[in-house]
Amino acid sequence: MCKIFVYECKRLLWNKFFFGLVMVLLFYGWQVLSGVTILGVSHTAPFSPWSFGDYLSRMLPLLWIGALFFLTFFISPKARRVAVLTHAAKMAPGRYALARCAAALVGTVILALFCLAEAAVFYGTYFDWYQWGELLAPALITILPTLAFALGSGWLLGRIKPWLVYGWMFIPFLCRVLPLPEVLGLWDGSFFIQYPLTLEELDPVFTMPANMVLVQCALLVLPIGKIVALFYDAHHGFSRV
Numbered sequence: 001m002c003k004i005f006v007y008e009c010k011r012l013l014w015n016k017f018f019f020g021l022v023m024v025l026l027f028y029g030w031q032v033l034s035g036v037t038i039l040g041v042s043h044t045a046p047f048s049p050w051s052f053g054d055y056l057s058r059m060l061p062l063l064w065i066g067a068l069f070f071l072t073f074f075i076s077p078k079a080r081r082v083a084v085l086t087h088a089a090k091m092a093p094g095r096y097a098l099a100r101c102a103a104a105l106v107g108t109v110i111l112a113l114f115c116l117a118e119a120a121v122f123y124g125t126y127f128d129w130y131q132w133g134e135l136l137a138p139a140l141i142t143i144l145p146t147l148a149f150a151l152g153s154g155w156l157l158g159r160i161k162p163w164l165v166y167g168w169m170f171i172p173f174l175c176r177v178l179p180l181p182e183v184l185g186l187w188d189g190s191f192f193i194q195y196p197l198t199l200e201e202l203d204p205v206f207t208m209p210a211n212m213v214l215v216q217c218a219l220l221v222l223p224i225g226k227i228v229a230l231f232y233d234a235h236h237g238f239s240r241v
Helices: 003-013 016-036 049-075 077-088 091-128 132-160 160-169 171-177 182-188 192-199 209-241
Strands: none
Touching: 003 016, 003 049, 003 091, 003 132, 016 091, 016 209, 049 132, 049 160, 049 171, 049 192, 091 132, 091 192, 132 182, 132 209, 171 182, 182 209
16 A cells, blocks of 8 residues: 555656646745735734734635645546556555545645745744744644645545535635634634734734634544544455455
């Protein structure tokens, strides 16, 4: 299965689409950092958790699209024709699915790391600021659940109808224009701008309402459950061969 995983990673990462996506991501990220983040949000410093979280929330739509595009490599008509051959092989189909899911996860993590690295360069260049431990909480609560949910939901939709994945790519943009409840403030980008203004401190410590934390945890747990199911299927399928 390791050979399949390495092959799928090369197929995802060593192509024009990936490099093009990285260039678009870095260009847009620098525009956000130099045009919005540098001013700070809601009267906080540019390197505060709130300004950094706002930067990440603005990058999430592109990261979401990137994660789903990785999945299209596995659910395209060509990939489905190849799946007929892999299902006839001795290795259980679940092991192929697990390897591909892991490859898509690696690609998504790499895209997220590019966003974080760009912010690190920006903060170091403009402010000589390197206290990244303060930004760990907004990074984890913003990026990890959302992108995990993108992969999990996209995988399930792709197994139903491949074209559903392409439609699912527009969800973050719809969330930006639709009126959402406060508990989904991370999805429309309003949380990092509005919530600090409700706190009494001038530059408040990063906190989140409990109900919002529960929503983000649920978005993380659901795809992890799917991956565990794939691992269980792959292990027992291999045992039966």
